[in-house]
Amino acid sequence: MLKGIHHAAIICSDYAVSKRFYTETLGLAVLAEHYRAERDSYKLDLQLPDGSQIELFSFPDRPPRPSYPEARGLRHLAFRVDSVEAVAARLQAAGVAVEPIREDEYTGKKFTFFADPDALPLELYEQ
Template sequence: MFSVSHIHHIAIICSDYGVSKHFYSELLGFEIIKETYRETRQSYKLDLAINETQQIELFSFPSAPARPSYPEAQGLRHLAFAAQDLEACIKHLNQHGVITEAIRVDELTGKKFTFFADPDNLPIELYEA
């Protein structure tokens, strides 16, 4: 039987490693677990802890192709994080120059949520916990 307990990690390939490293570690506050420069690939791999069980792997590759379109391209649509205080998170992002969409309400759950973009325009959702 196939059985999983949780998502272990989400892998993101960025276009500007320094900018994305700052965004995810400093602005979003994810803890750096390990940073590795891989000489043979001329790329970085940064492991970031979201919590005790989930991580983000941030990669840089010299010639990675751009995302084909936003946001309705086939494939992963967006990354969503649960937020205890949605308004406080939005205020923090806005104070650091990150534009957030207007708060919406999920018609199925009644929970509030919003979207914003990372430095590579990857759509990120904050969903009321």
């Protein structure tokens, strides 16, 4: 029935800052960018190498996330990587704070967390 995740949608507070973070820092490819005047909103379609996508939206005056990261709803967004250490080092070199690398007690895989410009919790998870 379900074949995978097509996209995750993210609402940001500063479109230019978040666009730069997701395209330059994380290296996602831009598929399309639209400004919707009636909503005073941008919609940026970004793609990861496996074809999955992130829709980045800007809407004026949206409330902040209630807590980090245990608010009800989506807890975090995880990215599959070959090497958690390598990607974490690249993020740290770009000025992104990365939590200490941990090991999943059930799978033995390495993972760590970092945040986007709006403090959305993001995870690196080793494949």
